[in-house]
Amino acid sequence: MNKKHDLIGKKIAILATDGFEESELLVPKKAVEDAGAEVTVVSLEKGSITAASKDGEGASVKVDKVVNDVTSANFNGLILPGGLQNPDTLRTHANAIDFVRSFFRDGKPVAAICHAPWLLAEAGVLDGRTVTSYPSIRTDLENAGAKWVDQEVHCDEALVTSRSPDDLDAFCSKAIEEFAEGIHEEQTV
Template identity: 60%
Template structure:
């Protein structure tokens, strides 16, 4: 049995996600024993990207219309430019993210993924990192942005880019294992 046996984790993504930022965390969380659902805006498949080139397509397990944060023990937000930009324009996706913070559940976001956290208005006073090009957006949303491989702040794990995936995945599993963060603020 893995350290995450009995836990269910959502990965919220849509077309344009950076493929390795979905596949590596998903693999590590599954290897640790968790069940993982890819949640998206519509059923069918979503298109991964390998930087500027199209990658593989992945099946969607659930849509944002079918799920609630209460169904999950944690949330992972992969990056890619188009992915979080599309998701932050969808009110249900934004509320789904916000609800994890209200329920004090671990959330992990890498690269451009934290853009969605800015839209969900959950960054005030939090120390985070991201892909450098969205630093100003995150600071304008109230975050204390730092240039570090991985940052954990009250159950919120963030990293800069695919080069940080090893450290990111390790912290994702640790935070999911620890579970609820009562001191986390919405």
């Protein structure tokens, strides 16, 4: 592995709940673990969370920490997987939104894919930012002050965004690069 993208000693949080897009959680989780990071799955409750699936229930993932018990100070970066239900549920929980917002306040990298930028809109961190996402939430992100672009991955300072599972290779690569670089100047919250 290229030393520039070595994540040994880094701690990365994945914030998710039931209804996450399976590949958008599992693929980035494996990628950052393979790069040497310690990954913590953070959710609303103890136990496990289940992916959305066209055939019923998808993969189940163990929750390592409850969002009420952690802060961005515990981590070097944050991954936000998409899916429809996952970010829609999370954006209605103040503690989840405060957790997301704290990464921006602390200048730590955040990687959000598909519908996950809904959380960024709710956290009020998109004004003046350029992002991409699943096309159906474009208007929501623009209404939150973002400039939307149709790209497989876009990085605006320490904010990495992608459109869909088709973009996972580019998303993971850029997220790992940002996590390796670490803290940026304090971002606007």
